[in-house]
Amino acid sequence: MPKKSPAKRKKSQPRKSRPTFRQRLWSLGWRLGLVMLVLLAGWMVYLDALVTSRFEGRRFEVPSRVYARPLELYDGAALSADALGQELELAGYRSGDGSRPGTWQQSGNRFLISTRGFDFADGEEPRRRLSLTVSGGRVSGFRVLEGGSSPIVRLEPAEIGGIYPAHREDRVLVSLEDAPPLFEEALLTTEDRDFYDHLGIAPLSIARAMLANIKAGRVVQGGSTLTQQLAKNLYLSRDQTLIRKGNEALMALLLEWHYDKRDILETYLNEVYLGQAGSRSINGFGLASQFYFRKRFQDLELQESALLVGMVKGPSYYDPRRHPERALARRNLVIDLLVEVGAVERTSAERARSAPLDVAARPSWSENRYPAFIDLVRRHLARDYRQEDLQTEGLRIFTTLHPAIQEQAERVTSQTLDQLDRGSSNTRLEAAMVVTSRDSGEVLALVGGRDAGFAGFNRALDARRPIGSLVKPFVYLTALSQPDRYTLITPVKDAGLALEFENGQRWEPSNFDHKQRGDVPLHQALSRSWNLPTVRVGLDVGVPAVTETLQAFGVTSDINRYPSMLLGSVTMEPVAVAQAYQGLATSGFNAPLRTIRDVTDAEGEALSRYQLEVNQVADPAAVHLVQYAMQEVMREGTGRSAYRTIPESLGLAGKTGTTDDGRDSWFAGFSGDLLAVAWVGRDDNGPTSLTGATGALPIWTRFMASIPQHSFSPVVPDGVQYHWVNSERGVLTDEHCENARLIPFIVGSEPQTFEGCGGDFSRRLRGWFEGLFQ
Amino acid sequence: MSQTFRNFLLVSVLSAGLAGCASDIYAPPGGGDRSPQPAPQPPTVEDEEQRDSPRLSEQPEEDTRERAPGPGYQEQGDDLSPAAVSLIERADALMADGQPEAALSQLERAQRISPRSAQVYFKLAEAYARTNNLGTAEQFTMKGLSLAGSNTRLQKSGWELLASIRHERGNVAGAEQAERRASQL
Numbered sequence: 029m030p031k032k033s034p035a036k037r038k039k040s041q042p043r044k045s046r047p048t049f050r051q052r053l054w055s056l057g058w059r060l061g062l063v064m065l066v067l068l069a070g071w072m073v074y075l076d077a078l079v080t081s082r083f084e085g086r087r088f089e090v091p092s093r094v095y096a097r098p099l100e101l102y103d104g105a106a107l108s109a110d111a112l113g114q115e116l117e118l119a120g121y122r123s124g125d126g127s128r129p130g131t132w133q134q135s136g137n138r139f140l141i142s143t144r145g146f147d148f149a150d151g152e153e154p155r156r157r158l159s160l161t162v163s164g165g166r167v168s169g170f171r172v173l174e175g176g177s178s179p180i181v182r183l184e185p186a187e188i189g190g191i192y193p194a195h196r197e198d199r200v201l202v203s204l205e206d207a208p209p210l211f212e213e214a215l216l217t218t219e220d221r222d223f224y225d226h227l228g229i230a231p232l233s234i235a236r237a238m239l240a241n242i243k244a245g246r247v248v249q250g251g252s253t254l255t256q257q258l259a260k261n262l263y264l265s266r267d268q269t270l271i272r273k274g275n276e277a278l279m280a281l282l283l284e285w286h287y288d289k290r291d292i293l294e295t296y297l298n299e300v301y302l303g304q305a306g307s308r309s310i311n312g313f314g315l316a317s318q319f320y321f322r323k324r325f326q327d328l329e330l331q332e333s334a335l336l337v338g339m340v341k342g343p344s345y346y347d348p349r350r351h352p353e354r355a356l357a358r359r360n361l362v363i364d365l366l367v368e369v370g371a372v373e374r375t376s377a378e379r380a381r382s383a384p385l386d387v388a389a390r391p392s393w394s395e396n397r398y399p400a401f402i403d404l405v406r407r408h409l410a411r412d413y414r415q416e417d418l419q420t421e422g423l424r425i426f427t428t429l430h431p432a433i434q435e436q437a438e439r440v441t442s443q444t445l446d447q448l449d450r451g452s453s454n455t456r457l458e459a460a461m462v463v464t465s466r467d468s469g470e471v472l473a474l475v476g477g478r479d480a481g482f483a484g485f486n487r488a489l490d491a492r493r494p495i496g497s498l499v500k501p502f503v504y505l506t507a508l509s510q511p512d513r514y515t516l517i518t519p520v521k522d523a524g525l526a527l528e529f530e531n532g533q534r535w536e537p538s539n540f541d542h543k544q545r546g547d548v549p550l551h552q553a554l555s556r557s558w559n560l561p562t563v564r565v566g567l568d569v570g571v572p573a574v575t576e577t578l579q580a581f582g583v584t585s586d587i588n589r590y591p592s593m594l595l596g597s598v599t600m601e602p603v604a605v606a607q608a609y610q611g612l613a614t615s616g617f618n619a620p621l622r623t624i625r626d627v628t629d630a631e632g633e634a635l636s637r638y639q640l641e642v643n644q645v646a647d648p649a650a651v652h653l654v655q656y657a658m659q660e661v662m663r664e665g666t667g668r669s670a671y672r673t674i675p676e677s678l679g680l681a682g683k684t685g686t687t688d689d690g691r692d693s694w695f696a697g698f699s700g701d702l703l704a705v706a707w708v709g710r711d712d713n714g715p716t717s718l719t720g721a722t723g724a725l726p727i728w729t730r731f732m733a734s735i736p737q738h739s740f741s742p743v744v745p746d747g748v749q750y751h752w753v754n755s756e757r758g759v760l761t762d763e764h765c766e767n768a769r770l771i772p773f774i775v776g777s778e779p780q781t782f783e784g785c786g787g788d789f790s791r792r793l794r795g796w797f798e799g800l801f802q
Numbered sequence: 803m804s805q806t807f808r809n810f811l812l813v814s815v816l817s818a819g820l821a822g823c824a825s826d827i828y829a830p831p832g833g834g835d836r837s838p839q840p841a842p843q844p845p846t847v848e849d850e851e852q853r854d855s856p857r858l859s860e861q862p863e864e865d866t867r868e869r870a871p872g873p874g875y876q877e878q879g880d881d882l883s884p885a886a887v888s889l890i891e892r893a894d895a896l897m898a899d900g901q902p903e904a905a906l907s908q909l910e911r912a913q914r915i916s917p918r919s920a921q922v923y924f925k926l927a928e929a930y931a932r933t934n935n936l937g938t939a940e941q942f943t944m945k946g947l948s949l950a951g952s953n954t955r956l957q958k959s960g961w962e963l964l965a966s967i968r969h970e971r972g973n974v975a976g977a978e979q980a981e982r983r984a985s986q987l
Binding site: 102467772 | 876911923926941947
């Protein structure tokens with residue numbers, strides 16, 4: 029409450045002094061007054077500088093927004109009804125009539141969806157009304173009922189987090205022109221009726237408020253104008269002291285002196301505090317519209333505007349989610365005020381009054397929901413953006429996160445770990461998982477630990493562990509790239525060996541089961557993950573050659589020069605394994621992992637685009653052979669337990685990895701659509717009773733079983749032919765013979781001799797006839 | 803970029819599009835007839851997309867009865883889905899309108915929808931070639947070729963595209979090799 033200026037009080041003092049000293053006192057008082065005046069002037073100059081510098085250089089610090097990938101809807105899209113419901117909820121849709129923007133209606137398999145439209149980096153996706161059916165994991169009958177027709181439509185992307193400034197103020201900037209009809213009237217009628225007439229302070233309102241406060245014995249009413257409120261929010265603390273009030277009034281006067289009313293009002297719209305989401309504060313009506321209604325500011329209806337305006341008085345007291353009755357009463361009071369001043373007709377006011385609060389569910393993105401993924405996004409952003417800009421420039425970051433896949437990955441990881449904990453004496457196991465899109469390298473999901481919501485040690489990015497047998501496909505790829513020396517059926521020796529180094533150390537690798545099998549075909553050595561043949565093949569092609577293969581596939585960590593690297597003494601993080609396996613999962617084309625598609629500024633202008641890239645890193649023919657053996661891993665080898673859960677019709681390929689004493693349990697594998705890497709182990713690097721097949725594979729298997737996808741079924745590349753062979757005997761054979769396998773060969777490397785099934789004529793005849801009628 | 807190169811590029815990509823695609827994705831904009839043309843090989847796009855159970859190996863059925871399903875493979879890549887086709891049309895329009903960046907965005911959307919189709923990579927190669935990113939264009943052509951499989955028309959247009967890109971890059975030997983491959987088909 030502003031008082032008279034101190035200078036005036038001082039001026040009145042000399043009147044009380046004795047006449048004999050009148051002259052001297054008068055002069056003293058006059059001097060004192062002058063000093064006070066100078067001080068006040070100085071103070072005003074200081075305040076003025078503060079006000080103008082802050083207001084003119086006012087650059088609201090707007091946090092960056094991080095979005096998931098948008099859901100694409102079209103005939104044939106792989107989608108379940110449940111997943112569609114989840115996606116809609118995450119994108120802020122409400123179950124309703126499907127005709128108001130932002131609502132959907134489901135009847136059986138049929139969905140009616142009314143989109144809100146969204147400004148994507150590559151252009152606007154207009155509002156539309158859609159109709160579609162979801163059955164058998166596919167979208168069909170997709171039609172656009174209203175809005176521009178298109179065979180494919182993107183929903184608005186879900187907001188999955190933000191990059192906030194240190195003070196954690198969050199806002200979405202709006203301009204006064206964006207204000208919905210009656211908004212301004214509602215705000216001014218409720219908060220400051222004389223806004224366009226006063227000079228920053230309204231003495232009458234102050235007097236009225238003071239009277240009310242004195243009556244109540246506490247502060248119950250504020251006489252502050254909008255300008256004062258703005259001054260308080262912009263420059264001052266929240267305590268109710270007289271000095272602060274004085275400063276507030278002075279600053280309000282200065283603001284009005286310098287700036288246009290509209291300018292002040294617009295700043296107020298963006299500054300006002302309207303709620304709290306965790307440690308993040310909701311500032312301005314732009315963000316409040318989204319936070320409470322999931323709507324754009326300009327789309328608010330009368331009752332919604334009234335609620336937000338009403339909340340200015342006490343955002344937490346009138347929080348419509350926690351105190352709906354209070355909020356409703358307050359909202360209707362604002363509507364009544366509008367009727368009172370004649371801004372609204374009675375009928376439309378009645379309609380607004382009778383409308384429910386209709387507040388959107390508390391947004392799931394109130395805090396970063398996927399901390400591990402956002403962590404990787406931040407690291408990718410750090411290559412091109414300054415942290416300060418990310419926190420304040422209101423950038424929009426469009427990521428590759430696939431919410432449904434992320435949720436599944438998180439769920440199966442924690443569920444499987446809980447089970448593993450129960451089944452053994454393992455102390456506190458941890459895990460990590462990386463899921464990418466097989467052909468594009470987009471990171472779809474990232475799990476950094478069993479408690480996925482906890483933003484702590486991100487094992488997917490930072491747990492650097494020996495990869496064990498995950499290295500073997502690269503050893504055999506190096507060998508199979510020399511088709512004159514190696515094919516999938518080349519016999520390799522599964523027999524013990526000892527290496528002696530110059531320093532006298534001996535290395536004697538052994539198989540996991542400590543057995544030795546003599547000559548085995550190469551494909552079997554890989555699919556069963558036998559160590560001894562791998563070391564022999566690796567030594568034959570040379571450790572440097574295998575190192576080169578790994579580096580070509582994108583491995584950047586140090587690779588030691590010792591033969592132990594052939595059994596995976598190379599250390600890598602799960603995300604680096606995913607990168608290296610990308611080339612194995614495609615036909616030898618590496619796609620750099622990406623988490624971001626586009627970054628735009630606050631106005632939607634594109635700043636960066638992170639494009640799809642592919643780089644051929646190996647001969648597709650040789651990779652195809654390795655892919656054969658990696659499929660055999662799943663059908664017959666160390667990964668076969670996956671098919672206890674996954675239907676046999678889903679073709680998969682992969683590789684287990686285990687390190688000494690079960691310290692690391694790995695599985696890396698892929699389908700036609702997805703590549704997933706799982707790791708299980710202990711943070712203290714202690715031993716466990718797990719192998720790749722019992723720790724990481726169950727996570728991987730459950731995950732793959734829960735996502736509808738296409739089989740891994742690689743296209744036979746140029747220069748590869750399939751032949752029926754007896755791989756134990758190393759000869760071409762007849763399709764219907766015992767032990768016949770259809771195996772790919774790089775043309776010219778196939779066996780030249782043929783051995784039939786030794787006189788089983790009737791069987792061959794039957795096969796011949798069946799072949800005829802196929 | 804030379805005019806002949808542009809023409810060559812266009813011709814080769816055009817033929818890539820016509821080959822192996824159930825619906826004619828390169829029909830001029832506004833051309834009303836979108837009925838599927840006789841495809842060089844089954845299955846049609848629709849069948850591919852609506853097939854519920856994922857594809858298995860192409861090993862004879864006899865075999866799957868006697869043995870557990872073995873490793874799978876396929877002779878050809880997937881056809882473009884109609885949604886991807888519509889995005890490629892959008893990209894073509896954007897490219898014609900001199901907005902190659904915007905066209906690339908649409909092509910990447912198409913790639914996400916039909917990631918196992920050779921055509922989508924040839925289109926990406928074309929877009930990059932038009933913006934003179936020839937190295938990238940070459941990589942996408944090779945990726946497309948790795949998915950062309952036994953479809954000789956797709957292979958032929960891929961090799962021709964590769965030859966023209968390599969010519970433009972000054973890799974004469976590589977271009978000749980690609981031309982030889984194309985002419986053998």
